[in-house]
Amino acid sequence: MEKKNYDDLIKKSPLLQKMQRGEEVVWINPDLCPFETAEKNTELTMADIEDAEKRLERFAPFIMKCFPETKDRKGLIESVLTPVPEMKALLRDKYGAGLEGNLLLKQDSHLAIAGSVKARGGIYEVLKHTEDLALEAGILKPGESYEKLADQEARDFFRNYKVQVGSTGNLGMSIGIMSAAVGYQVIVHMSADARQWKKDLLRSRGVEVIEYESDYSEAVKQGRKMSDQDPKSYFVDDENSRNLFLGYAVAARRLPAQLQELGIKIDREHPAFVYIPCGVGGAPGGITFGLKQVFKDNVHCFFVEPVQAPCMLLGMATGLNNAISVQDIGLTGQTHADGLAVGRPSGFVGGVMKPFLSGEMTVRDGRLYEYMRDLLQTEDIFLEPSACAAVQGPVKLMESEKLQEYIRKHDLEKKMGKASHILWATGGSLVPPEVREEYKSTYLE
Numbered sequence: 001m002e003k004k005n006y007d008d009l010i011k012k013s014p015l016l017q018k019m020q021r022g023e024e025v026v027w028i029n030p031d032l033c034p035f036e037t038a039e040k041n042t043e044l045t046m047a048d049i050e051d052a053e054k055r056l057e058r059f060a061p062f063i064m065k066c067f068p069e070t071k072d073r074k075g076l077i078e079s080v081l082t083p084v085p086e087m088k089a090l091l092r093d094k095y096g097a098g099l100e101g102n103l104l105l106k107q108d109s110h111l112a113i114a115g116s117v118k119a120r121g122g123i124y125e126v127l128k129h130t131e132d133l134a135l136e137a138g139i140l141k142p143g144e145s146y147e148k149l150a151d152q153e154a155r156d157f158f159r160n161y162k163v164q165v166g167s168t169g170n171l172g173m174s175i176g177i178m179s180a181a182v183g184y185q186v187i188v189h190m191s192a193d194a195r196q197w198k199k200d201l202l203r204s205r206g207v208e209v210i211e212y213e214s215d216y217s218e219a220v221k222q223g224r225k226m227s228d229q230d231p232k233s234y235f236v237d238d239e240n241s242r243n244l245f246l247g248y249a250v251a252a253r254r255l256p257a258q259l260q261e262l263g264i265k266i267d268r269e270h271p272a273f274v275y276i277p278c279g280v281g282g283a284p285g286g287i288t289f290g291l292k293q294v295f296k297d298n299v300h301c302f303f304v305e306p307v308q309a310p311c312m313l314l315g316m317a318t319g320l321n322n323a324i325s326v327q328d329i330g331l332t333g334q335t336h337a338d339g340l341a342v343g344r345p346s347g348f349v350g351g352v353m354k355p356f357l358s359g360e361m362t363v364r365d366g367r368l369y370e371y372m373r374d375l376l377q378t379e380d381i382f383l384e385p386s387a388c389a390a391v392q393g394p395v396k397l398m399e400s401e402k403l404q405e406y407i408r409k410h411d412l413e414k415k416m417g418k419a420s421h422i423l424w425a426t427g428g429s430l431v432p433p434e435v436r437e438e439y440k441s442t443y444l445e
């Protein structure tokens with residue numbers, strides 16, 4: 001793509017100037033609309049999310065058979081939502097972020113099979129494709145138990161097909177592991193920043209891993225090219241996939257029951273703030289879309305991105321979406337938060353999020369390790385650095401004048417004592433012990 005000159009754009013925007021200097025910023029979305037207005041202009045609806053939810057239920061017997069660790073939840077891949085009161089106290093004492101209300105951790109870090117939020121979207125997309133192929137070929141008839149798909153006959157059928165994906169790591173793991181379980185040939189195209197242990201784990205499952213010297217966008221481009229040349233190959237397109245997005249959105253449908261179990265309400269008097277780490281945008285976008293459908297104006301969703309890779313913020317704040325990359329404003333796109341090392345956002349997600357997202361914050365890499373140690377120390381829960389970006393949410397909420405103004409503008413001041421803050425922990429449980437040790441002793445600016 002031709003390199004455009006954005007000097008004029010940057011000159012006019014104090015926000016872009018701060019971003020360009022690699023400073024942490026807070027951005028409030030000026031296009032946020034009341035839910036009633038926002039929902040009128042979206043191509044996807046609650047019915048699409050319900051359809052995805054039902055599909056995952058149909059696949060539950062199959063999942064349970066292939067992955068016995070999902071037995072407890074009868075083949076549903078779901079994570080716990082837990083209060084983290086010690087972390088809440090630490091945020092107050094260490095960062096001066098004295099939150100009122102509840103601080104909760106949504107532990108997608110501990111989702112079965114893939115150990116990250118990608119177990120939602122990635123696995124859903126592989127299953128959707130599998131259902132399409134199986135119904136078309138008559139391997140599966142409507143109404144039959146999907147357990148049948150674990151039989152040798154089905155596996156032999158899927159062996160003729162290929163699944164490919166470009167990934168910084170975690171998406172490749174979820175697509176790779178699930179595709180291999182179904183029986184597909186799988187190729188994961190990995191960018192330079194992907195961790196060695198993720199490549200090793202995938203290869204141990206029979207997944208072909210192709211490594212690139214370049215960044216994520218290039219890995220996606222090459223992967224798509226190879227896949228397009230093969231009529232039996234299916235390419236999982238992280239930048240544009242509606243299926244991935246809907247798989248993530250299902251998370252929100254399952255949240256009300258979890259909240260109820262904890263005796264926590266989300267309604268007009270009890271607002272919720274949700275903070276989600278963002279890479280290309282699919283996971284946080286899908287989750288946010290689902291949450292807005294379920295809780296409407298009572299939920300306020302914020303994305304968090306690294307200071308060197310704030311692609312979604314850049315796309316949304318300039319309105320240029322995927323026409324601009326972080327490199328265009330002189331940032332590196334490089335970060336220790338490997339799942340978030342994305343230079344160009346999903347244009348599809350940016351467009352869908354425009355009326356729904358409350359805002360964004362960015363975070364320095366050094367803080368991610370600090371937050372990681374904080375959570376280990378207070379709650380004995382390990383998250384990978386990328387996932388710890390979520391913690392920046394409440395810290396900035398209390399510190400930033402812009403966010404305090406957001407609270408006043410939405411008439412939330414008096415309700416903050418009854419609010420819930422949800423840190424969406426997006427990954428970590430598969431990180432091997434020696435890498436955890438390395439993370440624990442990493443200190444950056």
Ligand SMILES: *Cc1c(COP(=O)(O)O)cnc(C)c1O
Nearest residue numbers: 170279280281282283339426427
């Ligand atoms: C992928 C990922 C994200 C962000 O998801 P996107 O769909 O890329 O925005 C956040 N955290 C972790 C740990 C991830 O692996």
